[in-house]
Amino acid sequence: MTEKLTDKELLYAATSRCSCGAGLAHPLDHELAFAISAWVCSAAWKGEAEGKEHDSYHWAMYKIREETSINNDGGRTTRPAGTVALTVGKATCPQCQHSWESEPYNACGLSHHWFSGPCPKCGYSVGSAGTWRTGEGEAIEKRYRDVVLDATPSTAESQAGQ
DSSP states (O other): OOOOOOGGGEEEEEEEEOTTSOEEEEESSHHHHHHHOEEEEHHHHTTOOTTSOOOEEETTTOOOOBTTOTTOTTOOOOOOTTEEEEEEEEEEOTTTOOEEEOOOBOOTTOSSOOOOOSOTTTOOOTTTTSOOOGGGOOOOEEEEEEEEEEOOHHHHHHHHOO
16 A cells, blocks of 8 residues: 555444454545545555555455444444544535535444434425425435544444444
């Protein structure tokens, strides 16, 4: 790896590890992640892999669950202690183009991602609670991204459970 990244710049796998024991990871930076298109040993990303062979699994060939996945029921992670990965929802109103975000939250094991609620600017609410019919109009657009924070008691509690 030519890039040296920190735990705050990596998204870790829930359970998949390199043969060396370190968790697999990919960069949070989307451009770099898509340029690599693989889960790579986190030791290699962090420059701690000198003189050893490490695993890399291309996204097109391997399915590896990330630590922030809604389908990660137990909140498992291969992330070392010290930081925590959470999810942030961003909504955009199709009527007035206003955008707003959720606070970082633990998506692991939830039955759904963050519901945006109505637009705080104009009150538009189609799709704000997660379901809608196309005849009601265009739904509020929602996107989700991962963020990594220092592990403090409040973020650790947020990661441990809802």
